[in-house]
Amino acid sequence: MNQIILFNPRSANSKHRIPNSILQVGASIEGKYDYVFVDGNLERDPWKKLNAYLSSGKFKFFGCTVMPGMQLKQAILITKKIREEFPDVINIWGGYFPSNQYKSVLNSGCVDYVINGPGDEALPHLLDSIEKMFSGKQGETDLSSIKNIIFKKNGEFIRTPKADLLDQDKLPPLPYKKLNELYPLKYYLGKTFLGTKTAAYHSSVGCPFTCSFCAVVPIYEARWKGKSAHLIYNDIKFLKEEYGTNAVEFHDNNFFVSEKRTVEFSKLVKNENIIWWGEGRIDTINKYDDESLAIMREAGCRMIFFGAETGNDAILKQMDKGGTQTGEQIKAFAARMKEFNIIPEYSFVLGLPAESPEKVMQQIDEDIRFIKQIKEINPNTEIIIYVYSPVPTEGSELYNEVVKSGFRFPEKLEDWLDPKWANFDLRKNPLTPWLQPAMVDKILNFETVLNARYPTLSDFKLTSFQRKTMRTLSSLRYKKGIYSLPYELKALQKFWLKYRRPEVEGFYTE
Numbered sequence: 169m170n171q172i173i174l175f176n177p178r179s180a181n182s183k184h185r186i187p188n189s190i191l192q193v194g195a196s197i198e199g200k201y202d203y204v205f206v207d208g209n210l211e212r213d214p215w216k217k218l219n220a221y222l223s224s225g226k227f228k229f230f231g232c233t234v235m236p237g238m239q240l241k242q243a244i245l246i247t248k249k250i251r252e253e254f255p256d257v258i259n260i261w262g263g264y265f266p267s268n269q270y271k272s273v274l275n276s277g278c279v280d281y282v283i284n285g286p287g288d289e290a291l292p293h294l295l296d297s298i299e300k301m302f303s304g305k306q307g308e309t310d311l312s313s314i315k316n317i318i319f320k321k322n323g324e325f326i327r328t329p330k331a332d333l334l335d336q337d338k339l340p341p342l343p344y345k346k347l348n349e350l351y352p353l354k355y356y357l358g359k360t361f362l363g364t365k366t367a368a369y370h371s372s373v374g375c376p377f378t379c380s381f382c383a384v385v386p387i388y389e390a391r392w393k394g395k396s397a398h399l400i401y402n403d404i405k406f407l408k409e410e411y412g413t414n415a416v417e418f419h420d421n422n423f424f425v426s427e428k429r430t431v432e433f434s435k436l437v438k439n440e441n442i443i444w445w446g447e448g449r450i451d452t453i454n455k456y457d458d459e460s461l462a463i464m465r466e467a468g469c470r471m472i473f474f475g476a477e478t479g480n481d482a483i484l485k486q487m488d489k490g491g492t493q494t495g496e497q498i499k500a501f502a503a504r505m506k507e508f509n510i511i512p513e514y515s516f517v518l519g520l521p522a523e524s525p526e527k528v529m530q531q532i533d534e535d536i537r538f539i540k541q542i543k544e545i546n547p548n549t550e551i552i553i554y555v556y557s558p559v560p561t562e563g564s565e566l567y568n569e570v571v572k573s574g575f576r577f578p579e580k581l582e583d584w585l586d587p588k589w590a591n592f593d594l595r596k597n598p599l600t601p602w603l604q605p606a607m608v609d610k611i612l613n614f615e616t617v618l619n620a621r622y623p624t625l626s627d628f629k630l631t632s633f634q635r636k637t638m639r640t641l642s643s644l645r646y647k648k649g650i651y652s653l654p655y656e657l658k659a660l661q662k663f664w665l666k667y668r669r670p671e672v673e674g675f676y677t678e
């Protein structure tokens with residue numbers, strides 16, 4: 169039987185993170201195809217292992233999961249090398265990057281197929297069809313009947329229709345034991361501020377909203393499906409009993425869509441001593457009853473990540489945040505979270521396009537003022553700042569403006585290796601024509617001052633002396649709004665912490 173390698177390229181600071189993407193892909197072919205995992209996060213030089221597998225001649229397929237940034241870099245270098253040294257191997261990419269940027273991926277000539285969105289049915293169908301083609305049982309198969317794939321035929325991109333989202337309760341169990349044989353699971357249960365053995369878990373797919381800046385929208389088209397509470401609970405309990413997990417990061421795009429599911433899960437997990445974190449929406453959770461919030465906290469929910477984005481209602485509307493999130497609500501909600509002792513982690517997107525450079529700068533200043541108000545209302549609010557980096561949400565008002573400005577994505581896959589595009593992905597230094605260097609500097613300098621004034625709670629390695637020193641040193645700058653050239657703070661952050669950026673790295677420590 170032909171075999172497939174499932175590769176998770178190295179990503180930023182995620183040695184201790186269960187590679188759920190390839191784990192779930194493995195589950196989808198369990199019993200039908202033999203497969204191995206190679207985790208770039210746990211291999212000093214993954215090529216050694218990959219080369220050994222491929223040289224054995226047993227592997228006809230190479231499957232790689234790809235998200236932008238650091239993962240993309242290793243994904244490109246490795247896939248190109250495989251194409252050069254093992255030209256008969258069929259390369260398949262899946263995940264957010266290739267789904268959204270399939271043109272440059274397929275034009276590269278080193279990737280044969282892109283899995284567009286969920287791969288749970290697409291991959292086994294694709295492998296079956298290719299196998300039939302190769303075994304001569306069938307002539308050239310019509311791959312266009314397989315949903316959720318993209319490939320090139322006669323120079324044309326073929327994007328097959330999207331499949332309905334699967335019933336998540338019917339998905340096969342994740343092959344934790346198989347992963348554990350190759351990479352002991354204990355390596356993945358890292359120390360975070362949530363707990364000493366933190367697992368990454370994914371309980372739903374998609375998101376029911378259509379925010380015009382979000383990479384999830386073109387893939388899931390406002391659809392969401394979640395696993396039932398008792399199945400999530402069973403998995404968490406398994407991870408606890410089998411591997412000692414005591415904390416969980418829910419990596420769902422939107423864990424909290426269903427209040428009923430959240431409450432059911434909270435009731436089930438309440439006595440398990442598990443501390444957990446997830447991502448949600450302010451307007452959704454704001455509708456939750458007080459009792460629901462209370463039981464969540466009691467059940468171990470310590471922090472929730474929210475896309476606050478901006479305090480400006482007109483921009484919130486342009487971002488298509490569902491039409492129900494407002495600046496006033498963002499503030500009131502920060503206060504409500506304080507009451508329930510759940511830390512809100514608010515992310516903001518600064519530097520959106522506007523009619524003139526003055527307007528762009530004015531909005532950045534307004535957002536900075538708003539963030540400071542939030543900190544006054546609830547100082548525990550964790551603030552994450554992104555510089556707006558477009559994703560191809562075609563048809564949205566925001567993306568139309570982006571295209572009008574002259575912005576273009578790279579056409580060649582290799583261009584993404586250029587440090588300036590890598591930074592674009594990290595949403596720190598976008599190559600967007602409307603943003604001038606002074607604007608980016610202002611955003612990043614404010615972030616430095618803010619992080620010194622309020623060191624992130626998720627960095628539990630900071631001593632109270634270090635926190636106090638940073639707070640004192642930055643307080644005048646913060647109060648007076650003097651953000652430029654904060655070298656003294658940068659030096660301290662670099663020296664003490666190699667300051668962790670939860671927005672890029674998550675909460676883990678190396």
Ligand code: B12
Pocket residue numbers: 176178179180181182185186187188189190192193209230231232233234235236237238239240260261262263264265268283285286287288291370383384419420421559593594595671672673674
């Ligand atoms: C965990 C995670 C991380 C981890 C890395 C984990 C790792 N693997 O090492 C950390 C915290 C390090 C991280 C960092 C970043 N991330 Co990240 N991350 C996620 C997150 C929360 C979960 C991914 C996951 O495990 N999903 C669970 C699996 C089961 O779902 P899946 O990946 O979609 O897989 C399915 C399909 O896509 C497909 N599939 C996927 N891969 C493959 C491979 C093959 C071969 C096949 C056949 C199919 C297939 O089949 C799977 C099963 O159906 C996602 C959001 C999300 N909820 O998915 C963001 C997300 C992928 N990250 C994103 C981004 C932008 C980043 C960053 C670049 C910056 C940032 N600001 O967040 C950094 C840089 C990372 C880097 N490159 O080094 C974006 C991508 C957006 C985009 N523009 O494409 C996402 C979507 C978050 C968001 N909503 O914006 N991230």
